[in-house]
Amino acid sequence: MKKILKNKILVLTILSLGFFSTSCEDDTETFTATPADPITLSELPITIIELDASNPGNPAVTFNWNEADFGQPASENYSVVLSSDEAFTNPIIATSVVGTTSATLSVNELNSSSGAAGLAPFEFSTLYARIVTSIGTQNGIPVNSNTINFEVQPYFNYVFEDFYLVGNGTSANWENNNNNPPLFRDAENNNLYTYTGFFTKGGGGTDDGRFKILEVRGQWQPQWGIPAPEGSDAIEASGEIAGNPETQDNDPGRFGVLADGFYTFTINFSSDLYSLTPYNTAGATDFTSMTLQGTALGSDTAFTQSSFDTHLWYITSVNLQPGDLQIATNAGTTWAGSTSFSGVATEGGESIPVIVQDDYEVWFSDLTGDYIMIPLNL
Incomplete structure (x- = not known):
């Protein structure tokens, strides 16, 4: 029995050594993707496209290209990128697809992309297109295709956002559909808004002279204010902004003024900052019509x-x-x-x-x- 046991131990030892010997060998295979050669985006069969607002869901244009090769089997990402200039100064991603070599834009999609790229409505302008190929979830190793161009006449696409005052410091009071005055949008920076006008402190209490910003009249959300919740929202001349649902699920706190008077309220949705400063109306003309x-x-x-x-x-x-x-x-x-x-x-x-x-x-x-x-x- 002892001899048999020793033999079993010897066999197990040899097998174990063989296992460890095998497991210590590095048999990992390294997969390396290399940049793909630029794919070729085919010219369009129709190069003058007049968009019809009455059929927004109809196909407007189909882009075709050859398959990219990154040197390893993988799903390639393809993005259709549009621009109003050949240098792609302001590139717009119209759509993205995975593992296929064509993409179709509807009338509405091409119209929206054309407007975002800066094309004027109701006139023909040149739109440039190329395909950006990449690989993986992080869009690695991006490669541009050749560039093609075509003429597009978009219909109008209102791309701006409008914002409205609400609160007992304003003429609308806490009513969300009471001819609420809009903020004035900067003509050069679409994320910058100002409003210069009269604000009231009302009864003079902590909860008086307050206001928020609405995106849609008649709806309480989306709304904008300050990060501190109501009750802890001290009146400050400047600070950060917060929005429901943009930055949080709960409603933001309120802006506010300390006294009746004219103020300039500025809100920047790029920097997420606001300011509220007194405005001097001395010398202002009182027009009657x-x-x-x-x-x-x-x-x-x-x-x-x-x-x-x-x-x-x-x-x-x-x-x-x-x-x-x-x-x-x-x-x-x-x-x-x-x-x-x-x-x-x-x-x-x-x-x-x-x-x-x-x-x-x-x-x-x-x-x-x-x-x-x-x-x-x-």
């Missing part, structure tokens, strides 16, 4: 003067055609700016361009010259 006029109108249309802030003027709805606009005052002066949808008007300035027909809501501040024209149906 404002009129919208120009070739974009069938007839001159009078503004309504806000009873809460006499320097704020609005038209709730007016039909505008492509053309130009000016704002005429009871003092015999005209004000206008050079940018569509929003901007700053100056006395004797250029005409405000209207580039697409629609019913518009128009707001104007005679303190700063800020104007905004919000299409109601686009």
Whole structure:
């Protein structure tokens, strides 16, 4: 029995040594992907495309290319990238696909991408396209294809966001659909908004003089305020912003003023910062009437003067055609700016361009010259 046991131990020892010897050998195979040669994006059979807004779901264009080779079997990623210039200064990813060599954009998708790339509506412009090939979930080893171009006439795509005041420091009080005044969007930085006007402290308590920002009239979300929750939201002249649902699930705290007066509220959605500073109205003209006029109108249309802030003027709805606009005052002066949808008007300035027909809501501040024209149906 002892001899048999010794033999068993010897066999097990030999097998174990063989196992460890085998397991110590490095038999790992290394897979190395190499940059693929640039694929070829085929020219389009039709190079002039007029987009029709009445059929947004129809296919507009199909891109075709050959399969990329990264030297290893893997699923390749392909992104259709569009730009208004051949240098792809402002590239727009229209769509991305995996493991296939074609992609189709609908009329609406091509229209949206064209607008995002900066193409003007209702006129033919050149759009450049290329395919960016990559590999893996991190889109590694990106390689550009050749570039093709074609002509596109987009219909209008309103790409801007509008924001509205709500709160007992404003004319709307805590009502989300009470002719809430909009913020004025910067014409050059679409993430920067300001509002210069009157704010009230009301009863003077901690909860008075407060306000938030809404994205849609009639809806409480999305809404913007400060990170601190209500009850802990001290009134500060500047700080960070927070939004539900953009940055958190719960509602943000409130902005606020310490006293009745005119203030400039600035909010930057790029830096997520705000500021609220007193505005000196000394020397400001007290106008008694404002009129919208120009070739974009069938007839001159009078503004309504806000009873809460006499320097704020609005038209709730007016039909505008492509053309130009000016704002005429009871003092015999005209004000206008050079940018569509929003901007700053100056006395004797250029005409405000209207580039697409629609019913518009128009707001104007005679303190700063800020104007905004919000299409109601686009």
